[in-house]
Amino acid sequence: MKNRQNWRQWGSRVIDIEKAALDNLYQFIDSDEFADACDMILSCTGKVIVMGMGKSGHIGNKIAATLASTGTSSFFVHPGEASHGDLGMISDNDVVLAISNSGESSEILTLMPVIKRRGIKMIAVTGKPASNMAKLAQLHLCIGVPEEACPLGLAPTSSTTATLVLGDALAVALLQAKGFTKDDFALSHPGGALGRKLLLKVADVMHSGDELPQVPDSMHITDALYEITRKGLGMTAVIADDGKLAGIFTDGDLRRVIDARVDLHNTPIAQVMTRNCVTLGSNVLAAQALKVMDEKNINGLIIIDEQQRPVGALNMLDMVKAGVI
Known part of the structure; x- marks a missing residue:
């Protein structure tokens, strides 16, 4: 019985901490940088290239998928693979959305000089405004959190939740700016039940x-x-x-x-x-x-x-x- 109470207590603590992290995110959404990032992506004539290592990569994959399904052409490129040839997948008219909570991902920092030399615009998403990624990118979106839900402060928890929500905020803001409709959504989801409901006559x-x-x-x-x-x-x-x-x-x-x-x-x-x-x-x-x-x-x-x-x-x-x- 004692363990069952602990499960509830520990689980509730995680939710409380992550809710606080999302409350903290409002200040960054209300910033000029968020609006500038939306403008940069909206005016992009290429694709949004999302990058991230480890847990940030997993979140980046989801953000890229959400952007793509809501009318913003996007795909995920692994930074490690990009150093060995996949950088050729990125064109000069693309926008790179690089994710790293620390802002010091060595795999991404290695790519940044090449990306800047080609004139490709980059938005850094980090929890550290003073990080190297934040300084080198054209725009920085902060996802800093008061604390991680992991009691050891090691496993990315609150920070990945904040990043995911920030990605959703970008995708939905762009969706509304483009006047993206249900019919548009269905055209990118023809194989699923939703697509059948919106397309099948x-x-x-x-x-x-x-x-x-x-x-x-x-x-x-x-x-x-x-x-x-x-x-x-x-x-x-x-x-x-x-x-x-x-x-x-x-x-x-x-x-x-x-x-x-x-x-x-x-x-x-x-x-x-x-x-x-x-x-x-x-x-x-x-x-x-x-x-x-x-x-x-x-x-x-x-x-x-x-x-x-x-x-x-x-x-x-x-x-x-x-x-x-």
Whole structure:
């Protein structure tokens, strides 16, 4: 029981110290240097090259990824590898974002004379304004913290948290300055669930052409059931003489017809179909179609064109297969 209390106490202490580190970060965000760094990156015609060794490198990788996914072209270059050829990955119109809590990373300091000689702009992110990196860079962003959460003061904890938050602050500030939208975000995330929700349209999911179940409104119920069975969507569009959508007939409608003891062989589908059914256009996002289906408590949709003619159909299973759900 004593150990369990210690776990809570030690864990809470870490959170308290790191919260204090983030509170301390406000003063650096409010500085002219932060605004100047945003201006420098915003005006950059190349990429943001993030560098860092050890834990700073791990944080740098994440910052580069966040920048890239929010509209600022960026990638991470390992400083050690840069000294052995990877420096060629950096072009003269790039901006280097170099991270080191001490500001004395020998691997980065080795590169700085070459970077300066090429006229490449550099922003140093350190916890020591008097460090060599801070002095040699065009701009310095401070991430100094009152103390590390590690009781030995050795493992980077508060300092890496502050660096990560500063990177997020840069990325989000730039996102807003660029007017970066959800659609822009989706274009850089096409493979994930978010990308599918923001990019996938009804036209990409619906059954069309020969796969579209449709019958004339004069057809008897029994014959319409053959079409529903062949197409396997649990429904069919019902078409009027002018080619426009007259209604929809679903498995649920069939159950109601059977309960009412309607003559399936001699009753036209028009007498039992659902009129004024819910429809959408093919350019609507699939995620929006899913929302409509949820709100209306329906399992399928008929997709129509501008002339009210059926061009497709989809059901909830299609949403599952497409990864929208």
